[in-house]
Every structure is written in C-alpha cells, then in structure tokens.
Amino acid sequence: MKSFRTDLHIHTVLSPCGDLEMSPARIVSLAGKRGLDIIGITDHNSTKHCQLVWKLGRRSGLTVIPGCEMTSREEVHCLGFFEDFDALNEFQDFLDLHLTIIPNKPSLFGYQAVVDEFDYILEEQANYLGASLDVSIEEVEQKVHELSGIFIPAHIDRPRNSLYSQLGFFPPELKVEALRISKLADEKAVREKFRINPEITLVKFSDAHYPEDLGKTYTEFYIEDPSFQELRKALKGEDGRSVRIP
Template identity: 35%
Template structure:
C-alpha cells in the first residue's frame, strides 16, 4: 500500500457555476500537474461529463463518476459511484423528481456536455442547480442501495449543507463520510474532528469550479493498495489497513 492523493469533488463546465475552462482535457492535465491520483467528476445533479474527462485522463489520474445531488432541503450530498452505469441508473431515479425548469444562461451560466477533445455533445436545457424532490435521508438510502458512497458535502458551509438546513448531524448519521471544505484552517477543522471523533470519516475536497483550485493542498491523502472505488470504500471504513490521513496533518 502507498499514499494516494484523492479529490472526489471536481466540477466541469456542465455545472452552471463551473468556469468554461473546466473542460475535459484541461481538468485531466491540471490534475496530473497537481499530482492528484484520483479525481471525482461531481457536477450538480448529473454525471454526463464523466466519460469525456475519463477518456481525456487515460487513467492518469483515475477518474470516478460522482454526482453532487441537491436534496429537497437544499442539502448537497456527494455521491460516488463504482462505475458509470451505476451512476446513470441513480441519475434516472433522481431525475424522476427534477422539475423541468429551463436553465437561464444569462443568470446561471452554461451547462455543456463535452467529449474528451472538448467537442460539444449537447447543452443541458434543464436547470441543474435545483433541489430534487427527495429528502436527504432518501438520497443517502438510495445511494447505498445501488452500492455507492454517500458523503455529506461541505458540512462547514453556511449554505447547501446539512447543518445549514437541519442543524448538527447526528453522530451516527449513516453517511460514509463528512466532507470539509478547503477553506478551513487547522484549528477550525480540528473542532469538527473533536465533535465527531473516529470512526467517523472526514475528507477534504477542492469543490473546484476553476482549474486553479486543483491541488494536493485541497484534497485528501489516502493509504490504498490501488486507486479504485473499492479501495476508497475500505479507507473510509478503516478496513484492512486502508486509511484516511487527517487532511490537515
């Protein structure tokens, strides 16, 4: 086993809040330059730019399909899938309760699906940054049902987080991990760890919407045997010697 640098929360130009520079080859190249071993493509309520980024990366870094799901309470859940077919099956379930609100490009930004060379595949017309008609508990349960990982996103933020919507998370909340944002310093992050001690797992992610935040300083170091979804699952659970290094040292 050895250390791997993992960032499971990277947006592309499919997310309306993502910069247009977040194309498939640009993300792959910047992640390599930053020394990242695994990245998760986690657009809002969608996963359709995973194939393009994965093909552009050619295995370096390893790319995992993810979806940053927005619940009915406006809580963001980082959903990490073992493969693209599973992600698509979950998305099909999710979109049964996505309202057909058209995206306003001038207000929210473009929502573009691209291939590995940044050729435009389509422009998503439905607004992606909206709450689906499922509560957070339903989403976490569904993610686990399909064999994926459910991580409560940026729990330290004053908006779009579990604490912002519902108050402090129960200590035994059935998420696989809590995510802290890159903005926290050591002292602030340590308070979260003290509030929710082991075996509760924490990760740090960049939540990148632009290339300049893709960095080892904004992600999580994990001890794994290989860069795979199953190894990450074991690390979150502290199984068989796999582990997460506390992102703040």
C-alpha cells in the first residue's frame, strides 16, 4: 500500500468567503508545492469550479476529487464527493433546485466568481452560495449516495454549522463514509466527547479559504492508487486500506 497526502476540503474564489487568490490555477500550483497527492474541491453549495481544477490537476499529475460543501436546512455543513462529472452535474441540478434564493451582495458576503485557467472572470454567481438548501441533512445524504458519492459531515466538533451543534445528536438513519474534525481537534478527545462509534473513520483537512492554509492540515490515505474507489475503501477500512491523521 502506498501513502497519499490528501486534503479534500478546499474552497475556491467561487465561495463567497474564499479569497480572490484561490483560483483553480493557483490551487493546483500550491497543492504541488505543499506536497499534496490528492485534493478535493468543496465550494459552498456549488460545484462549478471542479472540472477546471480537475483538468489543471491532470496536467500536473495531481488527483482532484470533485465535490461540494453543502449547507442543509438545519445549517449543518457536510461534504459530498463524486466519481465522475455526470454524477457531479446531476448533483449541481439538485443544488440549483434547493438553494434558498438570496441575491448575493459582494460588498457584504464576498465575490463568487467562476474563472478560467488564466484567472479571467467568466461569470459571477447571482445567488448567495452561503445560504442553506431547503432540504434536510438526511435528504442531502440520500442524494449524494443515490449518485454513488461519498458523504462526510464537516467540522463536527465546531460550535456552529456542525452536526452536533445544529442537531445535538447523530441521526441514526444517517449514512456517512467518515466524519471530518477541525484542524486543531484531538481525535481521541472528539471520539470521547461525542461518543463516536469506533467503526466510523475520522479525517482532517485544511478547509482552506486562503492560499497559506492549503495543505496545512491533511490526512494520509494508505491505498493502491489515487482513485475515488480507493479513497472510499480507505474511509471504510476495507481490503487493508486505511487512513491516518498525522
């Protein structure tokens, strides 16, 4: 088994809170410099930068997993990842259908730009992507799994926008491939505090909104090759695959 340094929670300039420097080209170049093997693109409630980052990553030997950070009706942040662009595009339709419509005010919320590989702005998203979807966390999870994706509730130990802060408990019906804990959180302490089932894998990623944070926090994946199916096996601890928070 080989080790792959993986950061699956990265925002681009498309997220209202994402720095203007976080263009697809910059992210791919930074990921190489920081020694990352696999990255995930997870803008708030949009997947529109995934394909470009994936294309630029492929040119430089970086594996890019298309994804999204969704905000459920209960204001829980959760990550979804998809194996191919058919699934990703279908998920984008789901987001378009369910995002609460609040016109974006760039001066207040931040810019939400889709750019090209040369950092030229192609379009700005009119609706605020930090708004929540009008569907429950269970419905979001079911949609991700219907599309054979990976579902990971984000920063579960945080005092807001997390599974435990918003719901107060782990819904028994919810199916997760892993749970993501915050950068500074201690894995053992989080497990004890929330009494997390030992069979559930915990992971850490950077949640980078600024260039300096990208790749600062990561998880090592012990897998055969940097593919979506291998990542899934590692999260589920199958066939000798595993993950380790350094």
